[in-house]
Amino acid sequence: MHFSGEKNKRQHSASPTGTRQTGELPLKHAVSLTITFFILWLLLSGHYNLLLISLGLLSALFTVALALRMDVIDHESHPLHLRWQLPRFWIFLSREVVLANLDVVRRILTPGKSFSPQLRRLPLPQKTAVGQVIYANSITLTPGTVTVQLETDKIRVHALSREAADDLQTGRMAQAVPDNLEDKTV
Helix, strand or coil, X not given: CCCCCCCCCCEECCCCCCCEECCCXXXXXXHHHHHHHHHXXXXXXXXXXXXXXXXXXXXXXXXXXXXXXXXXXXXXXXXXXXXXXXXXXXXXXXXXXHHHHHHHHHHHHCCCXXXXXXXXXXXXXXXXXXXXXXXXXXXXXXXXXXEEEECXXXXXXXXXXXXXHHHHHCCHXXXXXXXXXXXCCC
């Protein structure tokens, strides 16, 4: 299953010949994305009768077909090569978000000066663009910290407290971020 138009013929070095058109997306990639959309639809809808399940499946299929036709799906927008690393990272990130929320609430409710804003440049150990974006977004998602700038090998972060900045400086979150050194095209 692929939709390849004459326009938007970008090259990838993923096939034995050295080139692959992004419009020629492998079937397993499209099926995986359709299944992901359908499961998300099921979880969000909460309705499980035959008519609504059929409509949900059709909407997932239509969404993937439209995205393929628009040529907006590639190995980074749906990183199958990270599929086994992501659940462990989501658990880590959820824990960090809860702890950071509690820390920010404690600082707000504690009288006195408990904030010590910090702006730091940290090393960026991730080698792939997907890994770098996941790391930057994870920092921003965690309350009390914001990614200000993403450079080639550094990331600039604003933190509400010295402790939050020191925690990022240890590299604990950077090590937890899934980053596959091989930039696989699925």
